Amino acid sequence: MATTSPARSEDASATTRQRIVTATAELFRRQGYRGTALKDITRAAEATTGSVYHFFPGGKAELARAVVIETGVAYRELFELIAGAAGSAAQAVADFFDGAAEVLAQSGYLDVCPIGAVAREVASTDDELRAATAQVFDSWTKAAAARLRADGIDSRTARELALVVVALLEGGFTLARAHRDAAILRRLGRQARSLVAAATP
Amino acid sequence: MATTSPARSEDASATTRQRIVTATAELFRRQGYRGTALKDITRAAEATTGSVYHFFPGGKAELARAVVIETGVAYRELFELIAGAAGSAAQAVADFFDGAAEVLAQSGYLDVCPIGAVAREVASTDDELRAATAQVFDSWTKAAAARLRADGIDSRTARELALVVVALLEGGFTLARAHRDAAILRRLGRQARSLVAAATP
DNA sequence: CTCTCTCTAGAACGTTCACTCTAGGGCGGT
């Protein structure tokens, strides 16, 4: 089964820029945007302050934007991979929730989604970063809606249902992490599955 | 119609402790736990450092715990108020989402829920605070399940559906705030409503 | 070899942070 984490572990052979982005994404999952110091990032990525500011002249905010956008794309691709392999849209949704639950438990209850973690923190204080998170959520919703339409669900229903799925996912991350209980994500996945199944003609 | 915000505005006649908690809750809604400095709190509450540490000797972490617990109780009571007034569980859920949407828009897209805002930030770094958020979410889920059972929904279904409702709410806050669009909460509310209606005998 | 350009290195800077500590205001009891 495919894992629901696109994050690669630190790889000394990766480019410095890639190591910085990957390490930052993982730190955001643990302690969010403001909880992550640049020093944490340079230590985890085995990079220096100079390198960070070379690749991201705008500093921490620009780096965060890159993390949000690149992680967002990776998750969408992962969903499309799972969606393509699943026999139905309902099964695709269930698979994705189960994969997320597994990642959550295996990582010791780090946040599964660095984008959602950042989104609430900065929505009122960094408008560019807020817009980046919104764009990512929108791309996910559109990808999910496309998979629902592929099963014959009408366009309008697909759009509303896709929004529900993404909201359930993000809300599920909040609840599962607070309770330190991955089963919550699996329970929500089952509900999402039957919701989609009921709408499938 | 009842508003979905239990937060009172600053009132010079309120006790110092109450002013501190209220101001902190509002600051958490804007900028989260780590984004809120003690200086912000003393300024907003018109209190001094000495007062804060008098009432909350454990500092910022203890104050945050009080905010989470007290705000959590207030929201649960608000839900029960709305749930009691509504003609059905489905209507109660719809009313609550609509109220939340209104608060979101009227506040200029501050977060509606300081608890959810804090939960993701601190889940991996402050276990007491994490446990407090989990307890609040649990009390909400139980309150929602009780209202569903009151409409004749069987116990197990009520429990699962209540979890879905709370997850949709928290996920909805994340999405609506990122998009700066209260309509998202209303759309999710309509979906939640028909979900509950479909389960009602 | 030398020149050039990209990237690395990390000390230094000024700001802001949570928190501590000493001092004093003001009210209720006697």
Place this chain on the structure above:
DNA sequence: ACCGCCCTAGAGTGAACGTTCTAGAGAGAG
């Protein structure tokens, strides 16, 4: 009047923050 106690007041402290800046390593071109 006086005392005791609860609360307010805010300057001070050391640590940690994001960012800047100067210096140099290393590879490729000529």
